Amino acid sequence: xxxxxxxxxxxxxxxxxxxxxxxxxxxxxxxxxxxxxxxxxxxxxxxxxxxxxxxxxxxxxxxxxxxxxxxxxxxxxxxxxxxxxxxxxxxxxxxxxxxxxxxxxxxxxxxxxxxxxxxxxxxxxxxxxxxxxxxxxxxxxxxxxxxxxxxxxxxxxxxxxxxxxxxxxxxxxxxxxxxxxxxxxxxxxxxxxxxxxxxxxxxxxxxxxxxxxxxxxxxxxxxxxxxxxxxxxxxxxxxxxxxxxxxxxxxxxxxxxxxxxxxxxxxxxxxxxxxxxxxxxxxxxxxxxxxxxxxxxxxxxxxxxxxxxxxxxxxxxxxxxxxxxxxxxxxxxxxxxxxxxxxxxxxxxxxxxxxxxxxxxxxxxxxxxxxxxxxxxxxxxxxxxxxxxxxxxxxxxxxxxxxxxxxxxxxxxxxxxxxxxxxxxxxxxxxxxxxxxxxxxxxxxxxxxxxxxxxxxxxxxxxxxxxxxxxxxxxxxxxxxxxxxxxxxxxxxxx
Amino acid sequence: xxxxxxxxxxxxxxxxxxxxxxxxxxxxxxxxxxxxxxxxxxxxxxxxxxxxxxxxxxxxxxxxxxxxxxxxxxxxxxxxxxxxxxxxxxxxxxxxxxxxxxxxxxxxxxxxxxxxxxxxxxxxxxxxxxxxxxxxxxxxxxxxxxxxxxxxxxxxxxxxxxxxxxxxxxxxxxxxxxxxxxxxxxxxxxxxxxxxxxxxxxxxxxxxxxxxxxxxxxxxxxxxxxxxxxxxxxxxxxxxxxxxxxxxxxxxxxxxxxxxxxxxxxxxxxxxxxxxxxxxxxxxxxxxxxxxxxxxxxxxxxxxxxxxxxxxxxxxxxxxxxxxxxxxxxxxxxxxxxxxxxxxxxxxxxxxxxxxxxxxxxxxxxxxxxxxxxxxxxxxxxxxxxxxxxxxxxxxxxxxxxxxxxxxxxxxxxxxxxxxxxxxxxxxxxxxxxxxxxxxxxxxxxxxxxxxxxxxxxxxxxxxxxxxxxxxxxxxxxxxxxxxxxxxxxxxxxx
Numbered sequence: 007x008x009x010x011x012x013x014x015x016x017x018x019x020x021x022x023x024x025x026x027x028x029x030x031x032x033x034x035x036x037x038x039x040x041x042x043x044x045x046x047x048x049x050x051x052x053x054x055x056x057x058x059x060x061x062x063x064x065x066x067x068x069x070x071x072x073x074x075x076x077x078x079x080x081x082x083x084x085x086x087x088x089x090x091x092x093x094x095x096x097x098x099x100x101x102x103x104x105x106x107x108x109x110x111x112x113x114x115x116x117x118x119x120x121x122x123x124x125x126x127x128x129x130x131x132x133x134x135x136x137x138x139x140x141x142x143x144x145x146x147x148x149x150x151x152x153x154x155x156x157x158x159x160x161x162x163x164x165x166x167x168x169x170x171x172x173x174x175x176x177x178x179x180x181x182x183x184x185x186x187x188x189x190x191x192x193x194x195x196x197x198x199x200x201x202x203x204x205x206x207x208x209x210x211x212x213x214x215x216x217x218x219x220x221x222x223x224x225x226x227x228x229x230x231x232x233x234x235x236x237x238x239x240x241x242x243x244x245x246x247x248x249x250x251x252x253x254x255x256x257x258x259x260x261x262x263x264x265x266x267x268x269x270x271x272x273x274x275x276x277x278x279x280x281x282x283x284x285x286x287x288x289x290x291x292x293x294x295x296x297x298x299x300x301x302x303x304x305x306x307x308x309x310x311x312x313x314x315x316x317x318x319x320x321x322x323x324x325x326x327x328x329x330x331x332x333x334x335x336x337x338x339x340x341x342x343x344x345x346x347x348x349x350x351x352x353x354x355x356x357x358x359x360x361x362x363x364x365x366x367x368x369x370x371x372x373x374x375x376x377x378x379x380x381x382x383x384x385x386x387x388x389x390x391x392x393x394x395x396x397x398x399x400x401x402x403x404x405x406x407x408x409x410x411x412x413x414x415x416x417x418x419x420x421x422x423x424x425x426x427x428x429x430x431x432x433x434x435x436x437x438x439x440x441x442x443x444x445x446x447x448x449x450x451x452x453x454x455x456x457x458x459x460x461x462x463x464x465x466x467x468x469x470x471x472x473x474x475x476x477x478x479x480x481x482x483x484x485x486x487x488x489x490x491x492x493x494x495x496x497x498x499x500x501x
Numbered sequence: 502x503x504x505x506x507x508x509x510x511x512x513x514x515x516x517x518x519x520x521x522x523x524x525x526x527x528x529x530x531x532x533x534x535x536x537x538x539x540x541x542x543x544x545x546x547x548x549x550x551x552x553x554x555x556x557x558x559x560x561x562x563x564x565x566x567x568x569x570x571x572x573x574x575x576x577x578x579x580x581x582x583x584x585x586x587x588x589x590x591x592x593x594x595x596x597x598x599x600x601x602x603x604x605x606x607x608x609x610x611x612x613x614x615x616x617x618x619x620x621x622x623x624x625x626x627x628x629x630x631x632x633x634x635x636x637x638x639x640x641x642x643x644x645x646x647x648x649x650x651x652x653x654x655x656x657x658x659x660x661x662x663x664x665x666x667x668x669x670x671x672x673x674x675x676x677x678x679x680x681x682x683x684x685x686x687x688x689x690x691x692x693x694x695x696x697x698x699x700x701x702x703x704x705x706x707x708x709x710x711x712x713x714x715x716x717x718x719x720x721x722x723x724x725x726x727x728x729x730x731x732x733x734x735x736x737x738x739x740x741x742x743x744x745x746x747x748x749x750x751x752x753x754x755x756x757x758x759x760x761x762x763x764x765x766x767x768x769x770x771x772x773x774x775x776x777x778x779x780x781x782x783x784x785x786x787x788x789x790x791x792x793x794x795x796x797x798x799x800x801x802x803x804x805x806x807x808x809x810x811x812x813x814x815x816x817x818x819x820x821x822x823x824x825x826x827x828x829x830x831x832x833x834x835x836x837x838x839x840x841x842x843x844x845x846x847x848x849x850x851x852x853x854x855x856x857x858x859x860x861x862x863x864x865x866x867x868x869x870x871x872x873x874x875x876x877x878x879x880x881x882x883x884x885x886x887x888x889x890x891x892x893x894x895x896x897x898x899x900x901x902x903x904x905x906x907x908x909x910x911x912x913x914x915x916x917x918x919x920x921x922x923x924x925x926x927x928x929x930x931x932x933x934x935x936x937x938x939x940x941x942x943x944x945x946x947x948x949x950x951x952x953x954x955x956x957x958x959x960x961x962x963x964x965x966x967x968x969x970x971x972x973x974x975x976x977x978x979x980x981x982x983x984x985x986x987x988x989x990x991x992x993x994x995x996x
Contacts, residue, residue, distance in 0.1 A: 012590070052625070120565065123539060248885050255834075341750055363814065371556060381550055
């Protein structure tokens with residue numbers, strides 16, 4: 007493909023993308039294909055000779071498109087949102103143009119420095135403590151700063167590695183022999199509601215984990231954490247890391263972050279805050295009181311690709327002190343020369359992450375922050391919170407539903423109340439709610455997740471599409487009500 | 502930005518990308534900015550109100566562009582190439598359009614299945630053993646298969662984790678008590694030439710590493726590996742993993758892969774082959790005899806984003822048996838439902854990698870394989886090998902240079918011979934070659950890396966740009982000869 011064909015194909019692609027988004031307002035979110043569908047439609051090997059691009063585009067329309075889950079549909083309420091936006095897509099385009107591997111300052115100064123700059127912008131937008139900024143208000147450079155990871159999972163791995171390094175450094179300083187053998191005794195603390203990426207990160211790093219029981223509101227509390235740590239200390243284990251969540255996956259619960267900070271301080275644990283979903287809400291000052299305690303964390307992470315209009319992947323992570331992280335992840339090689347000078351600007355971001363190579367992801371975040379402005383981003387967040395609260399009010403007004411947790415952000419966790427069923431038992435409610443989720447998704451107009459909370463079947467639509475409107479949430483409500491009536495009627499008939 | 506503005510901005514972006522590539526044939530690869538340049542040019546925080554997109558594009562031209570290292574310049578010979586291509590960029594565009602998080606089959610069946618399909622295509626294109634394919638020639642499904650990682654570093658982490666799981670499973674089966682405490686006794690083997698990502702992966706996982714001394718041709722040998730393993734066994738350690746490299750970073754050396762496979766088989770080590778750079782050459786059958794032994798590996802990885810025209814990131818990894826990897830990386834949650842059916846097609850790729858989320862990277866690989874065809878990819882590889890061999894011939898014909906290792910792929914590792922200097926010592930040669938690299942890069946017409954090999958300063962231009970021509974290599978040679986003359990003359994003057 008020569009450059010003139012690229013000009014043509016690229017513009018066709020732009021129109022195809024625009025057309026796609028024009029169809030996304032009310033697209034059916036889930037595909038109907040069966041596992042293995044694609045294998046039957048395509049050859050066993052790559053073609054020997056070049057194929058016309060028209061054939062590829064035709065195959066994309068007829069073979070790929072039918073198997074796509076449309077995360078960008080206004081009727082997609084599954085998991086958490088994965089926002090795309092036009093400036094985000096443009097950022098990806100320019101990033102693909104440069105196609106740099108920005109592992110060090112020299113490998114692309116603009117990529118390194120723009121990341122440092124926009125992560126400070128983003129930190130200020132969220133009201134993060136200045137400990138997390140690269141350049142403080144008075145212009146001084148600190149030990150903290152931000153980095154764009156690919157995912158919250160990677161942020162989790164990096165935080166645990168930094169925590170282990172910090173703990174091992176302390177053990178060595180205390181003269182503990184064989185400190186490096188202590189890995190198997192080290193314990194990372196989560197709650198039973200922490201995202202799977204925490205447990206997975208601990209499995210990767212090879213430390214012990216303890217899932218502390220959350221309270222009735224699905225929150226990790228100071229008391230439960232302190233008791234678990236004390237018990238493990240008595241058993242000869244080495245507590246070293248705790249994750250507090252600001253907006254859990256199941257219910258968007260907020261852990262007792264100030265209490266966790268107290269325990270982490272007293273016990274010298276690395277305190278990581280996973281705000282993958284709800285962190286975006288901190289752009290709005292009214293949500294910041296909920297995040298008290300974050301200012302005492304060692305690391306904080308949220309996904310700008312979830313609810314802040316920046317195409318996947320863009321997981322924003324800050325550390326208050328990068329020393330241990332860089333010590334743990336820095337490997338010197340002659341072929342990876344370092345640039346001398348201010349450590350703030352010549353940092354080698356490869357020492358802030360698992361991989362060596364990294365894409366120029368700061369570009370899309372810069373595009374998004376400037377195209378929307380802080381005001382636009384706050385409006386984006388507030389709109390979805392308003393719609394989620396509206397949905398909550400409608401469900402409660404109906405009388406047949408109960409909220410499992412109150413709506414705080416864009417997630418509504420609810421179920422049909424047992425009392426609304428002919429046989430008002432928990433078992434009957436579970437069967438009815440699992441069936442409600444199944445029917446809603448089988449209908450295909452909207453998609454949401456049913457999940458289990460302590461044995462209780464619930465539904466958890468997440469509102470936050472960058473392309474949806476309130477009409478989509480109205481449809482969601484209509485579909486819920488329609489199938490709830492059918493499910494309750496079937497229960498009455500004993501089905 | 503509404504959809505009509507996106508149509509306009511997107512097409513402007515396509516033209517900007519096309520213009521950029523028209524300028525890349527002979528662009529100066531390295532920027533001239535000083536550390537901290539960008540901070541002086543931009544505001545301290547994100548704007549409150551939206552900014553016109555024209556302002557952003559203007560800033561990109563005036564503030565970002567001057568700080569970009571142009572990896573796509575035909576005159577970029579640093580590190581290893583990072584190929585972009587027009588189909589690769591188009592693939593990124595469509596991937597940004599879908600913006601799916603393809604962690605499981607349900608989260609985007611097309612993304613999962615296309616990845617399985619194109620990784621089989623790519624495996625066949627490289628002539629990989631059928632152990633590594635998802636669907637064998639006879640249509641049966643095996644335990645192996647391919648996955649697109651973000652980087653070779655991540656492939657390294659995944660391979661080591663799978664290896665640890667395999668070793669722990671064996672220890673448990675042998676009735677070893679506290680098998681899970683054995684992590685600190687486990688040893689991963691590399692050579693002193695293995696890429697830093699190996700050591701970094703081991704540091705992340707928290708196992709011991711041993712860098713076995715390579716031979717005079719910078720190769721890890723069977724004998725050296727066997728001796729190291731035996732010594733460690735006697736010391737009570739647990740050897741569990743070995744990495745063999747097909748094309749090292751320093752010299753593109755090829756380890757004794759059959760010998761390593763012998764040791765790995767006898768000692769029950771997981772055998773990972775890192776072919777990050779040179780693996781692309783296996784598309785050409787004439788290179789396959791060099792890769793004997795790969796058919797006995799447990800995992801194999803190469804970066805299609807290095808030398809196979811696929812935009813960064815696209816690191817292709819295959820495992821012969823995914824069981825241990827999936828056991829180690831799979832974490833169940835209710836909100837991550839699995840799809841029943843054929844494990845080949847409903848696989849959850851999240852269990853094949855460190856992160857949970859993943860971009861739709863198979864799309865660009867599919868675009869590239871079809872747009873170029875196998876023939877086009879082979880021509881791409883052979884062209885660069887031919888130019889590198891031409892460069893080698895010219896350098897040798899000059900008489901002042903020696904190749905540190907013979908050219909096999911696109912990498913030429915050479916230095917000014919000590920005998921070509923007035924004072925023919927190794928020290929003098931080191932000073933002269935370091936100075937040669939410094940002057941070539943300061944001149945800015947081309948960029949290459951100088952590196953140190955066992956205390957010897959050498960230069961290692963890597964030829965493999967998707968946008969360069971032989972004229973760029975001719976310029977590289979002219980610049981080398983020009984500055985070599987100047988450096989030798991200065992040596993003669995005692996400077």
